[in-house]
Amino acid sequence: MNNLPNQTISYQSNGDMIVLKNVELNSSGRYKCEVISDAPEFHTADKSAKKMVVVVPEEKPLIHGTQHEYYIGDLARLTCTSVRSLPPAQLTCEINGKQAPPEYLLSLPTISFPDGLAQTKLQLKFLVTRSHFKHGEMTLRCSARISTLYYKTQQHSVDGQFNYNEPVIESRDISALSSDQGMPPSSGQQPKPRTLTLLISLTIVAILSHNLSLRKYRIQ
Incomplete structure (x- = not known):
């Protein structure tokens, strides 16, 4: 990197540290520091390192x-x-x-x-x-x-309880199932009314009661 202008070097710099001010993003790069001893030897030593200008936000993600x-x-x-x-x-x-x-x-x-x-x-x-x-x-x-x-x-996060539901298994009326349990009705076929089973049962009971009455009458 080229020599830094004097206005870039902060007054906080000393013999052990260089502080730069007013840096920009393009100020990133490799910096080299060179030290020369006094006369008459004039020994020279240098060292370089890559420096990056960072922009750190103050806000949260x-x-x-x-x-x-x-x-x-x-x-x-x-x-x-x-x-x-x-x-x-x-x-x-x-x-x-x-x-x-x-x-x-x-x-x-x-x-x-x-x-x-x-x-x-x-x-x-x-x-x-x-x-x-x-x-x-x-x-x-x-x-x-x-x-x-x-x-x-x-x-x-949310204060209090989180609401959560689990699926509920739907119950079925066993008396309403026919011998083809679990099979859907074929196309065009209407499902049997639930009241039909009840009417048939009542009819059978009525017939049996009538027959018993006739038998009783004949025996007398």
């Missing part, structure tokens, strides 16, 4: 697609989005304080902006089961990290 309640069997689909930064932030997701399984996560393409900053997105997608609730509540957390310079989290 965002969570999109949240719901106020989840039922067992619902499909939870949330997106964790970082704030624009340089370098891009690394995102992680947690469910009830535990790292989300890899099969729940999908890394979405990083978005690059004209100013050189970038934004990352991570999708959390899973089928809600009873195991996702802790004391009737589910807590979802999104975390963004940039090396050791930045670490912030965003959390979504």
